[in-house]
Amino acid sequence: MKYLEKIQELLPLGYLYLIILGLLKESILFYQLGINILKYSSITDILISPIADMASSPILIIIIISVVLFFFLFQVILVKNSDKNWSKKLLGSYKINQDVDKRTLQKMMIPIFATLIPLELLALFVGLGWGEGNIIKKRINTQNLKYNYKIISESGIPTDIYMIDINSSYYFYVAKGDKNIKIAPVGKINTLELIKKK
Known part of the structure; x- marks a missing residue:
């Protein structure tokens, strides 16, 4: 029951962290395209940006769940094998001795686990922002859209366009045959039609 209460207390902080990661990813992506995305974003866009990223890319959800599971399983394997030499080398900073039981060791590993997950998510979101921005910039310059x-x-x-992104107020796109990014208010576009992949 105590663990459930702790998780409930940490959920708002976790969501706040995801919002910061979403903002960071979008800022890095659009910075490479010469756009300050915060000028074009509403509070709603900022609040839903991490959820929108994850909902639009099921691969991102799979990667995040995989990372969490990997660290959790690694911790379990490390604790179960704490008496083996390879495990002792990895756990060397804890100065494992015969008196430390596996449950105590598991509790000692929680802060490491709680630090590695946010760092991994930070690296993932920054990498996605940098990678996506870089790819879009190269494709615009080479007209390979x-x-x-x-x-x-x-x-x-x-007009045929390459849609970079959409938020609640603006469309960010490149028109066919153009190298300039256009930012159009949602009210200025009458129809938006998805072109089916051939």
């Missing part, structure tokens, strides 16, 4: 949407703006002319 897969145009995934067709828009009809107030002018009524349909």
